[in-house]
Every structure is written in structure tokens, then in C-alpha cells.
Amino acid sequence: xxxxxxxxxxxxxxEGDSAVIKCTYSDSASNYFPWYKQELGKGPQLxxxxxxxxxxxxxxxxxxxxxxxxxxFSLHITETQPEDSAVYFCAASVQNxxxxxxxxxxxxxxxxxx
Amino acid sequence: xxxxxxxxxxxxxxxxxNVTLSCEQNLNHDAMYWYRQDPGQGLRLIYYSQIVNxxxxxxxxxxYSVSREKKESFPLTVTSAQKNPxxxxxxxxxxxxxxxxxxxxxxxxxxxxx
Numbered sequence: 001x002x003x004x005x006x007x008x009x010x011x012x013x014x015e016g017d018s019a020v021i022k023c024t025y026s027d028s029a030s031n032y033f034p035w036y037k038q039e040l041g042k043g044p045q046l047x048x049x050x051x052x053x054x055x056x057x058x059x060x061x062x063x064x065x066x067x068x069x070x071x072x073f074s075l076h077i078t079e080t081q082p083e084d085s086a087v088y089f090c091a092a093s094v095q096n097x098x099x100x101x102x103x104x105x106x107x108x109x110x111x112x113x114x
Numbered sequence: 115x116x117x118x119x120x121x122x123x124x125x126x127x128x129x130x131x132n133v134t135l136s137c138e139q140n141l142n143h144d145a146m147y148w149y150r151q152d153p154g155q156g157l158r159l160i161y162y163s164q165i166v167n168x169x170x171x172x173x174x175x176x177x178y179s180v181s182r183e184k185k186e187s188f189p190l191t192v193t194s195a196q197k198n199p200x201x202x203x204x205x206x207x208x209x210x211x212x213x214x215x216x217x218x219x220x221x222x223x224x225x226x227x228x
Contacts, residue, residue: 103156
């Protein structure tokens with residue numbers, strides 16, 4: 001079945017450093033790849049997404065890259081700040097009898113130390 | 115403010131009891147979803163509803179039931195048939211089911227079976 005693998009499961013960085021989280025997907029028909037940030041006790045919130053016709057997208061300190069040939073995509077956070085500490089989930093869209101659903105990775109806990 | 119409201123935030127249940135988790139949205143979204151989140155795992159889809167009076171099983175529907183009698187409401191019942199119900203439950207909505215887009219999540223309900 002559809003599968004999304006996410007690495008690393010935990011990531012600790014110093015404030016100001018960059019953080020990179022990587023995901024691979026199995027369904028070559030996937031065409032939408034969002035990233036969600038989940039703070040403690042809250043629901044996930046979309047932070048950035050990319051569609052398959054684009055190789056890279058940037059929004060201030062956050063960027064996502066997509067390599068369709070290799071079926072992997074990555075989240076890049078530059079100049080990390082303590083408020084970036086959270087769990088980050090990647091996801092990939094899959095077709096399911098006419099309905100597009102999202103398959104989520106297992107999450108990365110990012111800790112940014114001051 | 116528009117958004118998704120889940121209640122209760124915390125719920126304790128004795129084995130053998132059914133419980134219903136509430137999810138209400140005022141975003142005028144057609145599609146609604148229920149996800150289950152366990153430690154170290156991604157979000158797994160329980161049920162989804164593309165439109166009022168219609169819903170479909172997701173990947174882990176066994177032991178759960180839903181209804182969609184109103185556009186803004188999508189309650190989830192965790193039945194006694196669910197073998198391992200202790201988890202964090204997330205409700206989400208999206209504008210429609212035709213094109214994968216942003217999911218808006220509620221803040222979740224944590225169910226603990228005693």
C-alpha cells in the first residue's frame with residue numbers, strides 16, 4: 001500500500017542553525033506534498049505545501065524541495081528559533097477510488113535550543 | 115473566528131462503553147475527516163465525509179462509527195468493538211474533496227480507556 005517514510009524521528013539543533021527533514025513516498029501518482037507543524041496539545045497546522053509540477057517552494061525561513069524521480073521531498077528551516085520546536089509531519093496525496101487522501105509520515109520532533 | 119471545535123478535550127472511558135467525540139466546523143467546508151494519532155506514528159484516517167449524508171471508511175474504521183447529518187457536524191463514536199481505543203483523535207475539514215488541499219485540524223480529543 002501507500003507509504004510515506006520520514007527521517008529523522010528526532011532532531012536537535014542550536015538556535016540559528018538549519019534543520020532538514022526528509023520524506024520518501026511510494027506512490028508515483030502522488031502530486032501534492034504538504035508539511036504540517038504540530039505544537040504540544042494542538043492539532044497540526046499547514047506550514048507549506050508543494051505540488052508535483054514544482055521542484056522547490058520557499059516561504060521566508062521555510063522551503064520545501066521535491067525530487068519526483070527519486071520520490072522524495074524535504075523540509076528546510078533556516079535560522080531556527082525556539083518557537084520552531086514542534087513535531088513536523090510530511091504527507092503525500094494518494095488516489096483512493098476517486099478520492100484523494102493524504103498519507104502521513106511518522107513525524108519528526110524538532111527541538112531548537114537557545 | 116472560523117475553525118474546528120472538538121470536544122471534549124480529555125475523555126476517560128471504562129472498557130465496554132461507547133463514547134462519542136464531537137466535531138463542529140464553521141468554515142463552510144464540504145469535506146470532513148477523522149484521524150487517529152498514536153505515539154511515534156503518523157495520522158491514520160478513520161472515516162471521511164465528502165458531503166452531507168455521505169461518509170466512507172478510511173484505513174482503520176473497525177470499531178468506529180460516524181454520522182454526517184449536518185454540514186457543520188461530524189461526530190465520531192468509539193464503540194466497545196475498538197480493541198485499542200486509547201489515542202489522540204483529530205478532526206479535520208477541507209473545502210472539498212475534489213482537489214487535495216489544506217486540511218484544517220481541530221485541537222484534538224484525548225481518549226483514555228481505564
